[in-house]
Amino acid sequence: MNTPPVSNGPAEQREDGHAHGEHAHEHAHEHDEHAAHPHAKGHTHSNTHGHSHNHSHGGHHHHHAPVAGHGRAFAIAVVLNVAIVLIQGVYGVIAHSTALLADAGHNLSDVLGLLLAWGATWLTTRRPSAHYTFGYGSTSILASLVNAGLLLFACGVIVTEAIGRLMNPAPVAGLTVFVVATVGMLVNGFSAWLFMRGQKEDLNIRGAFLHMAGDALISAAVAVSGLVILGTNWTWLDPVMSLIVVAVIVYGTWGLLRDSVRLALDAVPPGVDLQRIREYLAGQPGVTDVHDLHVWALSTTGNALSAHLVIPAGHPGDAAVDAIVFTLREEFAMQHATLQVDLGTTHHHCSLEHPHSH
Structure with missing residues (x-):
């Protein structure tokens, strides 16, 4: 036995000062x-797995993840990134810059990723229920997994556009690219700083941090390409830079994807x-x-x-x-x-x- x-x-x-008899039942x-219930009664239960588990x-x-402060960080980062997406999208079309459009597309995936991570962080604070006896913490694992998927999908779109521009070069407004990319770099750098505190302990927050930190570096590279194009008129550099952007994103996303899949598989x-x-x-x-x-x-x-x-x-x-x-x-x-x-x-x-x- x-x-x-x-x-x-x-x-x-225990309210009654003695142990309750063993009984089989479902429980949460x-x-x-x-x-919150200091007088909750202790109990035992029996499962059927070929032997008794009492x-x-x-x-x-x-x-749980320290949500206080992260909620504000998510809100600020989402608002700033929506603004950057609009600015980079509009000026990317005006300046004929695939690198700028690539950065805008990446930032758009960041907005979706931030919203997913924000929602998952909030769900981890919800109490368990009769149907979700462990609570909703696993949504943070799903969010980090979807975040990695969004990043890789954005990479595919960027590569397709960059190859098209390499085959059919178009003039690029270097100064516009430089100014807009610099603004993006500052905004994303600030957003990354907001998530720096919790990214080592929480894979979900780490996903948000990697999004923002990667974007800051990418925007810096695009800004540099804008300056080079302005001085040399090397329009081919713009799509090449967008391909470099993709390489950086994939490299940074691989670890997140690997860890997310492992956690999703109960590793x-x-x-x-x-x-x-x-x-x-x-x-x-x-x-x-x-x-x-x-x-x-x-x-x-x-x-x-x-x-x-x-x-x-x-x-x-x-x-x-x-x-x-x-x-x-x-x-x-x-x-x-x-x-x-x-x-x-x-x-x-x-x-x-x-x-x-x-």
Whole structure:
């Protein structure tokens, strides 16, 4: 038989002073709502996976992206980029500049990407529901994935236009290109600065930062090409510069796309050392084996973990388990951890686990 497993957070306070009997039922993980309901009753439940999983739920602690400040950053960046798109689009046509039009198209994809990232950041703060028991944090993963897709689509459009202009050169107003691109560089540089604070911790914010920082560099390159065209009348430089712009965008987007796809496929999040976690759990007093260890991302800022701890002596007590969960959260960035304690009297490894993963 298995002793009741435990999930993250301190043990819940029980109204009636004793444990409730085991019963099977569906339930929602109400993250962050335990604090609002200090008298929520602890409970266990049984699942059917060939053996019994009994979960006793404690308070859940999740750390979402620091939205305060980012909401304002998104609003400012969206307004500024809409203005830049209009200016670059109009003057790109007037100056016959594909590089300027390419930058305008890229900025347009940035506006859409910023709106997606903004919406996803807001959704991560919404409380879980009966249907979305982990909340809406995974929308930030989807937003970063769509952002990468938008950037690559914009690149395809730019390449098509640039090749057309190389085959059919047109006069380019170098001074207009220089002035408009310089304005774009300043605006995008300021927008990138707005997202610098959170881009190392949040893949979604990182997507917004890469959009803005890339645009600032691209606009600077287009401005330089405008000056060169003004002095040399090398009109071919404009479409060539737009192709260089594409190369820069693709290079900067590849990492975002790779990480987004991995998180969407429930891969171990970047920066998480699964072997260290396994060694930590295996080193706890009384633990003779660790199996069914799974780690995945709940959002671009929050991770989850589930594992079976084989403890032949039986459940070590809530305090011991709470200490393990605390360490998983503080040292290994596991905002949600669910642990099941097994006696090791039966063989019930998860069918998803690789036979040589432990």
